[in-house]
Amino acid sequence: MPKLNIQDLEEIRKKVRKAALLREGISNAKITVHMGTCGIAAGARTIMNTLIKIVEESGRDDVIVTTSGCAGFCSREPMATIELKGETPVKYSDLTKEKIIKIFEEHVLNGKIVEEYALALGSEREP
Amino acid sequence: MAYRTHLMVCTGTACVSCGSFKIKELLEEEIKKQGLDDEILVVGTGCQGFCAQGPIVVVQPDDIFYQLLSPEDIPYLVEEHFLKGRPVKKMMYTPPGEKTHIPTVNEIGFFNKQRLIALRNKGLIDAEKIDDYIGRDGYNALIKILTAMTPEDIINEIQKSGLRGRGGGGFPTGIKWEICKKSEEFPKYIICNADEGDPGAYMDRSIVESDPHAVIEGMLIGARAIGAEQGYVYIRTEYPLAISRLEIAIEQAREYGLLGEDILGKGFNFDLEIKQGAGAFVCGEETSLIHSIEGISPEPSQRPPFPAESGLWGQPTNINNVETWANVPRIILRGADWFSSIGTEKSKGTKVFSLVGKINNTGLVEVPMGITLREIIYDIGGGVPNGKKFKGVQIGGPSGGVVPASLIDLPVDYEKLTEVGSMMGSGGMVVVDEDTCMVDLSRYFLEFTSDESCGKCTSCREGSSAMLEVLTRITEGHGKEGDIEFLEELGYAIKDASQCGLGQTLPNPVLSTIKNFRHEYEAHIKDKKCPAHVCKALIDFHIDADKCVGCTVCAIKCPVKAISGNRKEVHIIDQSECIKCGICKTVCKFDAVTVE
Numbered sequence A: 001m002p003k004l005n006i007q008d009l010e011e012i013r014k015k016v017r018k019a020a021l022l023r024e025g026i027s028n029a030k031i032t033v034h035m036g037t038c039g040i041a042a043g044a045r046t047i048m049n050t051l052i053k054i055v056e057e058s059g060r061d062d063v064i065v066t067t068s069g070c071a072g073f074c075s076r077e078p079m080a081t082i083e084l085k086g087e088t089p090v091k092y093s094d095l096t097k098e099k100i101i102k103i104f105e106e107h108v109l110n111g112k113i114v115e116e117y118a119l120a121l122g123s124e125r126e127p
Numbered sequence B: 001m002a003y004r005t006h007l008m009v010c011t012g013t014a015c016v017s018c019g020s021f022k023i024k025e026l027l028e029e030e031i032k033k034q035g036l037d038d039e040i041l042v043v044g045t046g047c048q049g050f051c052a053q054g055p056i057v058v059v060q061p062d063d064i065f066y067q068l069l070s071p072e073d074i075p076y077l078v079e080e081h082f083l084k085g086r087p088v089k090k091m092m093y094t095p096p097g098e099k100t101h102i103p104t105v106n107e108i109g110f111f112n113k114q115r116l117i118a119l120r121n122k123g124l125i126d127a128e129k130i131d132d133y134i135g136r137d138g139y140n141a142l143i144k145i146l147t148a149m150t151p152e153d154i155i156n157e158i159q160k161s162g163l164r165g166r167g168g169g170g171f172p173t174g175i176k177w178e179i180c181k182k183s184e185e186f187p188k189y190i191i192c193n194a195d196e197g198d199p200g201a202y203m204d205r206s207i208v209e210s211d212p213h214a215v216i217e218g219m220l221i222g223a224r225a226i227g228a229e230q231g232y233v234y235i236r237t238e239y240p241l242a243i244s245r246l247e248i249a250i251e252q253a254r255e256y257g258l259l260g261e262d263i264l265g266k267g268f269n270f271d272l273e274i275k276q277g278a279g280a281f282v283c284g285e286e287t288s289l290i291h292s293i294e295g296i297s298p299e300p301s302q303r304p305p306f307p308a309e310s311g312l313w314g315q316p317t318n319i320n321n322v323e324t325w326a327n328v329p330r331i332i333l334r335g336a337d338w339f340s341s342i343g344t345e346k347s348k349g350t351k352v353f354s355l356v357g358k359i360n361n362t363g364l365v366e367v368p369m370g371i372t373l374r375e376i377i378y379d380i381g382g383g384v385p386n387g388k389k390f391k392g393v394q395i396g397g398p399s400g401g402v403v404p405a406s407l408i409d410l411p412v413d414y415e416k417l418t419e420v421g422s423m424m425g426s427g428g429m430v431v432v433d434e435d436t437c438m439v440d441l442s443r444y445f446l447e448f449t450s451d452e453s454c455g456k457c458t459s460c461r462e463g464s465s466a467m468l469e470v471l472t473r474i475t476e477g478h479g480k481e482g483d484i485e486f487l488e489e490l491g492y493a494i495k496d497a498s499q500c501g502l503g504q505t506l507p508n509p510v511l512s513t514i515k516n517f518r519h520e521y522e523a524h525i526k527d528k529k530c531p532a533h534v535c536k537a538l539i540d541f542h543i544d545a546d547k548c549v550g551c552t553v554c555a556i557k558c559p560v561k562a563i564s565g566n567r568k569e570v571h572i573i574d575q576s577e578c579i580k581c582g583i584c585k586t587v588c589k590f591d592a593v594t595v596e
Helices: A006-024 A037-042 A044-058 A097-109 B013-017 B020-033 B073-083 B130-135 B140-148 B151-161 B173-182 B203-210 B212-226 B240-255 B286-294 B322-334 B336-340 B373-380 B414-419 B438-452 B458-475 B483-497 B501-505 B508-525 B553-557 B583-587
Strands: A029-034 A063-068 A080-084 A090-092 A118-121 B005-010 B040-045 B057-060 B064-066 B189-194 B230-236 B260-263 B268-277 B317-321 B350-357 B363-368 B390-395 B401-404 B428-433 B541-543 B593-595
Touching (some): A037 A044, A080 A097, B020 B073, B130 B240, B173 B212, B189 B212, B203 B212, B203 B240, B203 B350, B212 B268, B230 B240, B268 B286, B373 B390, B390 B508, B438 B508, B541 B583, B553 B583
Parallel strands (some): A029 A063, B005 B040, B189 B317
Antiparallel strands (some): A029 A080, B350 B363, B390 B401
């Protein structure tokens, strides 16, 4: 390893920034893939793997991909919820690899909800 | 590789001793088994602070806090949470006396009242990876001082910040640096004092274990300011994990050219060496520490001259403690105004305390100066266990004193603690409850200091033994009229006549308990009673005839067969045989054994 100069150090910082932000929970967009048994059976893993790949390819270091349990609407799995900072979460259903790529590009990257795949706005809450 | 989730496994010494390396290994195994090893990263971090609940795993970015994990929990945890996305409630934290679990770190009282400067990277980085540190602004302050600040600017900034030594003395760091900078003698040295010796204190160990690069960067900044090219970290050999992480950190910093010659191409040279100490308490005193590095007997020397003028090998030397060094990069990066906006008039910033003793949430906490003891003990510490009454808190270890329960709303800073006869010290907080005997507690600290006295000054060497002898006599029931006054007189004489901090402060635990708990000393001496029921010579066990059902359990369990009685008849303890072990009281299901 050759000695670093200031620019090299900044390069390293840029490279590891995503990990640091993720650990601090800092994000502008959060994608939750519903990974109940039903979701997994319907192909949620493919959705998850695709997301991880396209998030990395996009170069965005402020997007978090996480999981949660069954969303309760098993017949419409795989499902994912997308929550942009300060906006109402949107649930998408009957996902495929192609659909999630489109949703990522339009909704996450450009802020436009893909209405044709959207199931509902908002998340259910405890009363 | 992009990971969606990072599992931050605490691998500080406390969690390691609870088996956290095994937990980490099992997590990695299970995650691989479930095919998740390209999405989930397992990271070993330094101490996350909540030592009472170890082993600990924090799931990021979701901030979910798992605690008291055992190896059997891991396969279920991995399948439920990481494969199926269902966080496992039963492994989450539930505060004492409550029924509902708290899922995230941010919602737990122990964490959310803390304010982190020295410990800002705890739980967020792998201490053995320099890149993790760099990702959290690491070595940014170094860039700043090498490109935009002169040594004078650095010292001004530190002075303006109001940073004071965190090792106990509380001397203004900037002034110390300035004196050393002014000296025309070369070479100059800087030293990090990691010889943490107070019983129950482990702030410095945890900082080195969780964020060694913060200490290195702080020392680089100090070296640049005073003009030193060589530094030493003096660390006790009983801290193997801290030493190994520091060695790795120094090696990585050298590889990156952050230690050595021409650092970052800016013509600045500095290198670091680790010196292991054998763990003598007196070596925390700066002149003794210097002698120890020089390879001679660690006895303190007369000051002045102070090390800033004539220290290691007679050269100008600047010594600061681990926590002080860890504060420096943040002050440089965020500015003196930011730092001095935290805290009280004369005590700026934060302080790390190790919260131990009779407290629910044992652990390491970093709080702003000026926070009240009540907030530390109840909001963060979760109060005293088993519904017992809070009696006081011993602050500053064997050099400090007890703050009684009546002063619970005292704001914690250097001045306020000194005013009430205690001291900040390095930050050990030992909480005591109604079951703690204050005479016995003082005796314990005196036993420690008389053992650790280097023996150079008669006042400290003989004085500590004489105090210990009287205290032991009192706890054994042979206290006499005049003992309290004798302890006070001798205590003040030792303070006046001893050369270094060890002797000057060793009477504090005794003097402060006499001041605040004189009635306990009097009860031992005059009434031959120990109000807390601790001193064995002063207590008797009896069986309450109204409550005893004659179950014979106590008679069976008594190790010296001092209890007699037939089945279904009231049992009796033979006082001449009883060794006061308390087993009968513990085993009695009918609460029939009483202590007087």
